[in-house]
Amino acid sequence: MLSQVFHDIEKKIITSLKDNPKQTPENLEESTKLSPDQIRRGIEWLKLKELANVEESKSSIISLGENGKESLEKGLPERRLLDLLKIKSTLSDLQKELGPVFGPAMGLARKNNWVEAVGNTITLKNPPDVLPGEKSLKQIGDSKLSSDELDSDDFSGLLKRPNFVIEEIVKTKQISLTDAAKSINLDTSSGGIDVEAKVPEIFVARTHPLKDTIDEIREIFVTLGFSEIYGNMTQSSFWNFDALFTPQDHPARELQDTFYLDGISAKKIATPEQIRKVSDSHKNNWRYQWDINEARKMVLRTHTTCVTIKHLAETKPDEARVFSLGRVFRNEKVSYKHLVEFNQIEGVVVGKDANLRNLMGIQREFYKRIGITKIKFWPTFFPYTEPSLQTMVYNERLGKWVELFGMGIFRPEVTKPLGITKPVLAWGGGIERIAMLKYGLDDVREFYNNNLNWLRSVSKCQ
């Protein structure tokens, strides 16, 4: 049994129902002097505690219609006919006297064998004292009654006749106490409230979980001495590929991997010197005819590296730590592990003494700060870095090593044509992958589903 703590509203309702065991909410309003809203809440609470039963029922309320009211005053048409037959008997007289109701009245009288017609003469046969419907008509009178109160045999005829009665369907609630409630002694319960009761859920407004991860990563790099740079998502192929030593016939540049913008070529892509030197680097090393029109084609950036390299080509720093963070695009089939659009972080360190072990050190420090300590480095290949490595991190939940950031030192074939003279350490990778580890997700699409159930329930501190 629940601790016996009741709100004043509940107490009043219980008291009233003890006196009068079945009541509608309206009856309760009257007996308790509570507002409709208070009654509604009180009933809800009692229902939740299993102290009140609410029975919903439908009933029909009957009142007289226009023809019904006329019949109440003058008698039913067939009654008027029968009465008239006591004094008149020719068809024309009857029609004249009764007007439009003659037809229906005559039909009913003949059907019931109350009259007999021979030629133009109509005579009474053996009519009953009280005609069907007369009893109900009187009973309804000027009031509104529930159809339950009427003799249904007598009443059914009236219901079928046009405009005799009006039927309204009304829903009613009947409140009663459950057996448990009947034994409650209100006098012994305290004036406190039910502190053990369930309360409604409130949904907290919050930042998107993926944004939390992005912010966390941004903050880590800022504290490691990196500055954030911005760049466009739409880029010319020149900066997305050519400047990064990716030959124009490389498979990664095909439509099936990269999103090209339909019919859009950049007018200005770079300085004439940059274009000349980059194209020479391609011609000499990859041995093909470099085509500037290919470099003009606009793409949705496939990595944020294009932002970094453009920045370095503009600033040519001797010493720098910068990063860019944002969305990148791949023409992939969307699946639990692939999105067409995802976030990437890309960072670089420029410095005359920058070396591969430093690059690995920055990665290790970064992973440590997001709580990943089991990491290792494997060699890999990227067209624009040499040497190139990838980080493998151990996923405890899946029990296996998964690939995270790729990294390397920009090739001289990338840096020299753009006038960058100091070594550039670069790394980058998808943020969704890190966020998936953090939130224990197996399906990357969840981040962009905007499923309120997930957004409202996912724990903010992981």
Add this chain to the structure above:
Amino acid sequence: MPVVELSYSSLQKLIGKVSKKQIADSLPFLGLDIESEDKDLVRIEYSPNRPDYSTDFGIALGMQGLLGIKTGALKLKIKKSKQYSISVTHDVAKVRPFVTGIVAKNGKIVDKTIKQLMAMQEDLHFGIGRKRKKSSIGIHDLDKIQFPLVYTTTDRKHKFIPLNSTKELSITEILETTEVGKDYGNLLANSTKMPIILDANKNTVSFPPIINAAVTTVTTKTKNLFVEVTGINKDDAEDMLSVVATILQSAGFSLETVTISGAKNSTPKLAERKMTVSPSLINQTLGLDLNVSKIISSLKKSRLDAAAKGKNIVCTIPAYRFDIFGEMDLVEEVALGYGIQNLEPTISPSQTLGQTNPVSLQLKSLNLTMIGLGYLEALNSSLTSKRVLYEMTNRESKTIISVLDSKSLEHTILRDSILPGLLENLSKNIHESYPQKLFETGTVFSSGNPISETINLSGISAHKDANFTEIKSVLQSALKTGFDLEIATKTTEHPTFEKGHCADVLINNKAVGVIGEINSKIIENYKIRVPVVAFEISLSESILKSL
């Protein structure tokens, strides 16, 4: 990334004294990822710049070096022969100008070898051959061919029995009816003359880059091979040949030269290259302090040859390692030979001060303001669909920026507005409890050259009492709190909003966005059962301060 399927037991036989576990543990340090394993079978992903890793012979070669079983460069032993030659006629210059080749004798060919050669050939075609455009290979049964050969052109009526066929087909038929013909015929589409290799009896050997003749098909009865590579660039063709020659020698074949002449063609040398690298560059780049002999032994473990010369190191690079462009590539070879696992990460103190981009900072505080107002942050793709952007929201699609050949129908055009995505989000959540209040900040695109990318903020509120006053209060408070800006609203019409319940948002008399009650027809289209109010404003022009 291309994938090759191998067996541990055959790798063990090729490498020498090594356990299965040693192989599995070392594969990643050659730059090879194990994709999957099934008992003895292992599927390995290799990078396209190392086509020598497309067979177990190539991987065994690398593994021997890494494990110290056999180090140094593999030398190609090619016997000079006068028996085999190809003469080239001038008319190929405009179609596919170069041919090169080699003969490989006395090898043992089992089913597995044929399968491997085919797989290697396909990988080479796809990768460095750029889908056969740059260069393509034909591997033939040497004993079915009468030398000397001629590489020349013919017309489309020329007939022969192609590989995997039993009857003669004309070149036109091959291009129109066979799978390879349909896949690669476009490479020859611009020319009336078709490249062809004919033998001494005028029998067709190969129709490059499409298909070989059936008569030279390699079977398990084949003892001796003839390999030809054709291409649009002589060096590329020889690079491809060097990979095949290296693999065939490793597989136990004896190589012999094929003399090639005519129309700027010449006999391939497949010669080693020399390259000098300084130990200081290596140590500086890797952050190590290796002495010369350690550097030399590391390079040898990467299957290169190296020797000290003064302060520098001279490296000998076999022909098949054409992925090595310059010094930096040699630095990586040292790192691989030394062992990536032996490089200890170090952290160097930062010489720079970090700074968050001011735009990021402002967006973050705006986000927090919206959250304070009870709005949950949503995230939608910038690449979306006409349905979401225009059809469902009744907006006009004026100048759309679309992408070519998207694999996903839901991601075909760049968004010019955030609000339609939020409406779509509400429609997916009609079973969740109300009120539902969402916001998003993000990039929107508008066409032009250059394309403009700006940042918008949109907020949406759906519940039974949602109305204009509520959403205006929210926007007003957000901009007041976030940027100390006052807004004004002025009646307007917008197809997404209900007529008479919609306004332009003005800041300093300049329109920055729109606000109002969403059109009831749109709400109905989305099967949302409560009123919805929303706003969208551009942050870039009048609101965000850039530094």
